[in-house]
Amino acid sequence: MSNRMRNVLACLSLSAALAPPCLARAEPYAVLGASPVEGLSVVDVATVRRSGPYWRAWAYVVLPEHKPQRVYLEASELEFDCARKRNRMVSGVRYDDKAKPLVTSKKVEAWTPVAANTPAAGMQRQVCQGAFDPTRLRGQGKTIHQYAAEMRPLLPRLDR
DSSP: OOHHHHHHHHHHHHHHHHSOOOOSSOOOEEEEEEETTTEEEEEEGGGOEEETTEEEEEEEEEOOOOSSOSOOEEEEEEEEETTTTEEEEEEEEEEOTTSOEEEEEOOOOOOEEOOTTSHHHHHHHHHHHTOOOGGGEEOTTOOHHHHHHHHGGGGGGSOO
16 A cells, blocks of 8 residues: 555544544545545545436545635536446536535536546446445545535645
């Protein structure tokens, strides 16, 4: 396991230990990747559902704070073609630091093959198998905006 991944897991474990106990729902966010430059990538496990022959889920990128900036969180509803190992975005929203939507898109993008060893590949595999690694689940019943606000300050502490 790389030093970066150990640091990510340590930061996420610390944040989970300090968080209040879950009241509303189970830990719904599967952590897919994190870096101080690219941010934190998660999928909302509670949103995974069948849509015709495909599967859909909401994925988020918590962007690190680099003032001045407008976008702090990117949300994407993704569709997965499990048989052909490809995905596409079917809608998206970009939010500011106050959780206010800045830009929304309902444009369905073209299918894209999933590249191996990427957060997208991990998401595709777990969505298509219908199972998420329980050691990678976080959130403690928080909304994505609450979770993002807690995680954003930890991102600069990760090794590059």
